[in-house]
Amino acid sequence: MTVQNIIDIGATDTWEGKTFVEKDLGTNALGMSVNATEPGGEAPFWHRHAKLEELYVFLEGTGEFALGDEVLPIGPGSVVRAGQDVWHAFRCLPDSAVPLKWLCVRSAGVPLAEVGKDAELDRERPFPWNA
Secondary structure, X not given: OOOOOOOOXXXXXXXXXXXXXXXXXXXXXXXXXXXXXXXXXXXXOEXXXXXOEEEEEEEEOOEEEEEOOEEEEEOOOOEEEXXXXXXXXXXXXXXXXXXXEEEEEEEOOOOHXXXXXXXXXXXXXXXXXXX
16 A cells, blocks of 8 residues: 655745745655745855755746856746755845745755755855845
8 A cells, every 4th residue: 555645835825934844744855845935035045965956946926046156037937956066045036026936846866864964054155136
């Protein structure tokens, strides 16, 4: 018998901040968060991962995604891959009609428990949109 888990993350208009869902689902090697950032809001810091690979799937709002030295426009339907050791950050444009809403899916190809906390943060590096 196959065991499957299901949770309800609610409609996107109920999302606030960041919520990790993998513990509620009992996943092994795959993690996901549901996210919302208000217009004018941005990531609290640059970050990168040594082992994890992340996919950002944007559903609503407009923004920019800094991936290394590149700044990419993002909006509904944009999917951005942040590979290992690539610094990245994002923002919701101040004139976005709605908050930026997205899913962040991450995996390292091994159980997440083996990966642990592998994020490196840079709180001092300025964002390109603030330079």
